[in-house]
Amino acid sequence: MTTPTLFRPAPVIDETVELLIEHYVFPEVSEQLTVLLRQRLAEGAYDVGGAEELAPLVTADLQSVNGDRHLRLKYHADSVPAGQGAAALAAMRRDFDSSLGGAPRVESLSEGVAVVELAPMLFPLEWAAEPLSAALTLASRSRALIVDLRANLGGDPNTVAFVCGYLLDERTHLNTMYWRDGERYEQSWSAAHVPGARFGGSKPLYILTSDRTFSGAEELTYDLQQLGRAVVVGERTGGGAHPREGWTVHPHLEATIPVGRAVNPVSGTNWEGTGIQPDVPCAAADALDRAHALALTRLTG
Known part of the structure; x- marks a missing residue:
């Protein structure tokens, strides 16, 4: 009898933290999120059975500081390709054709x-x-x-x-x-x-x-x-209002991270959050x- 492989959240959190630090448009917020995600990991908050259960927990924590709805850990039922943007592109092409x-x-x-x-x-x-x-x-x-x-x-x-x-x-x-x-x-x-x-x-x-x-x-x-x-x-x-990029951090998980922000030439601001x-x-x-x-x-x- 083979022993089932246990789901390990730590590699997903570690990679997501690295992406936040390197790419998130608000560096000061990424620092707060880094502390939060690592603390939650240490507390066992992410000790769940699989990727589908982990995604909403991490997403809630990612959005808890400034409410950025583009900041997510997104679950994909089908296995997604590795790399930047690959997960979104595959799903997008299916929607385009239909x-x-x-x-x-x-x-x-x-x-x-x-x-x-x-x-x-x-x-x-x-x-x-x-x-x-x-x-x-x-x-x-x-x-x-x-x-x-x-x-x-x-x-x-x-x-x-x-x-x-x-x-x-x-x-x-x-x-x-x-x-x-x-x-x-x-x-x-x-x-x-x-x-x-x-x-x-x-x-x-x-x-x-x-x-x-x-x-x-x-x-x-x-x-x-x-x-x-x-x-x-x-x-x-x-x-x-924040354009985002996505990175595959697990065969079924994509970290989506805003890499920019919009500034309208008329209003001088944007619609983020409002x-x-x-x-x-x-x-x-x-x-x-x-x-x-x-x-x-x-x-x-």
Whole structure:
């Protein structure tokens, strides 16, 4: 009879601590978290039967200092590849293929109002440029546009800028990202030219949100709201403004660690922790009907 291998949390905690120290955008917080995780390990708080049980315990501790929802130990039921970003990339590709490239719905509503749903995320631009261009070009002929982000959990800042290029008339400064690596700032601008046709920067634009709308989807919402380009309809969003990277620290565990922070050129801040307050608050389930009614009123007013 073979003796079952006992799950050892110490290597997972040690590697997660090293990643925090090296990469977390807030070094002073990483120092506090290092002390906390090592203390909890010594106390036996992580003496559990396996990776699935460990993940929520460590995640709760990681988020206990400053509430950063991008800071997680994420469990994957399927074994994930080793290395930086490998776990997320494998899952992302499956979602991309099953969601028509991140634009699962383009629909014409009454009176020339169109809705484009972008979900479940804003995929890497090298994948998503073609399907997003097709969806947004198709909707460009509408008199008013509703962009549905209620089920969008985040994504690529470059894809955010690409989408904004279809919704504005000219190249526009959208966001500035501070990266801990090299302590550098990087500006994000909408594209001066886009493949296909623009909806443009003058026709009525509405963005639908829920409390699940998160990260890159929040950036798209926040950028356009701060520019005064879009009316946000729905629920306050999740409040995650820190771009993150993921590292495999166990065959079924990924440490996700924010490596930067957003600074909006209009507000001088971001939506971290607070979420984005909609201009027209309502239940997420009612947001499409509410935005459609607003669009019709504006078009006929």
